[in-house]
Amino acid sequence: MPPALVCYHLTTAPDVLLHAYLNDLPVFRGPHRGPETQQGGANHWLVPGENTLTLDVLRAPRPRSTGAPPGEPIRFVLFTAADPVHAPKDVTIIHEVRFSEIIERTPEAEHEPYHYTARFDLGVPVNAPVYLSSPMSDVDCRGTPELHQAIADLHASLAAGDVDRFLDLCSLRNEEYVFAYEGLGPTVDSLRDVARGFFASGPIVEPLEPDALHFEARALGRVVCVSRADGRSAIEARTRDDEAAVLRVDPWLTRKDGAWRIFG
Template sequence: MAHANYIYRILHRPASRARALVNGIPIYQRTPTANVTPVGPLTHWLVSGENTITVELFPAPPSPLTPYLGPHFAIFVLDAEDQDTPLFSWEYPTSVASLGLPIELPLVGGGALHIPGELPEPVYRRGSREDFPVEGTREQIDAVRELYDAFATRDAARFEAAMELKVTTFERYYGPQPLSRVEALQKINQPWVMEPFDAHDLRFDRHADGRVAYVRRESGKPAVRAVHRDQPYFGWGSDFYMTRLDGRWRIFV
């Protein structure tokens, strides 16, 4: 790979609900009941030059374990090869207070992240701009159903076809991932019991001028979810992002 790679690191404790967006697309949404510190790849969301990072914070109940601790949220963007000095950082309440602004929630903060050098064009930027309701279109629902049916019937070929754009997107940015397909096929062959498919519960949030649909369920359950038949404490579930390429909706993250 000729380009640099970037990661995000988030520190989030209870007493707030947070959403972090990169270039208008949410990469993190959570209301934690304990301290969380997620880390994840970020390059596939970024463009060369200026990128916008937005943080939305809303009040939430404090944790019963730490009832006197108020909200705290921080996001950092780091070079994956040099994680000592953040390229971007924003922290609540410090970043807000330093500007002399009130820190009461809800609030919106963030800033600009400059990425030097060239990056591959994000796949969603090649997608067409689409208007669609939050309940989704028949085409979008069918795309989710295709992934659901492939997993439910343990059809490896259909599953790989449904996930092909996601796999190639990550390989394009982060290099060959030979274990990803092996692990996926091992996972699909487990004795799963699928959560019933409910098209009426699906929600398609519109982002990036309609180039991106974030797929979730109104009930709060993952868009596609399964529980292991023999080990019911072991499950798999995911929300995901779709873009419309070559005339059809495809999962890309």
């Protein structure tokens, strides 16, 4: 059975600091400068059957007494749309949480960290991601030589303008994304065309700075998310023609056939 299209909608107020995860994989990590609405497909975070949503609220104001928007500084909704093109508002909510529901557990605190976890069954089919069959790994924040090499190889392909090497290193990522949205989203060829267009513009690549990289084991160590300790992306590049066109990459890696591969 082909997968259903599952979407998410996240709204946060300007003074919110929030980390959101689906199945322990990052969906959103604030802060930001103003009110933010983020939405799109969620299939690439999901697994068949039971799923887990985690919200770590590090800073947020109390919602207004009305309990209605804009009184809710955080709202997360996971839903399916029967026909997202022709009837995008005809949706079925799978899971929804508002910040007012979270703070009911600790009503005495005005501002403090909150941790919210919910487990729910999707009730619709999705394809199983490759990392579910990967072995668990014990990786600390410094990473391993193999992980550092995987990131260095990706950075080097960008710096050298080697689009074929870049696409080879990202092949599992593209295949996984297309698999997650089977028949519902882009094709591998269209993803490759986007990359070729970026390379054709002559990217200017920021230095890698390996010592600044931060490796975070997630999903029981089956996934390693790479970022920078200072909050910037692990790899950044911009085009010569349009400096506003920036590629920011915080790779996710998993072990496949004995090697760390970029899959997200």
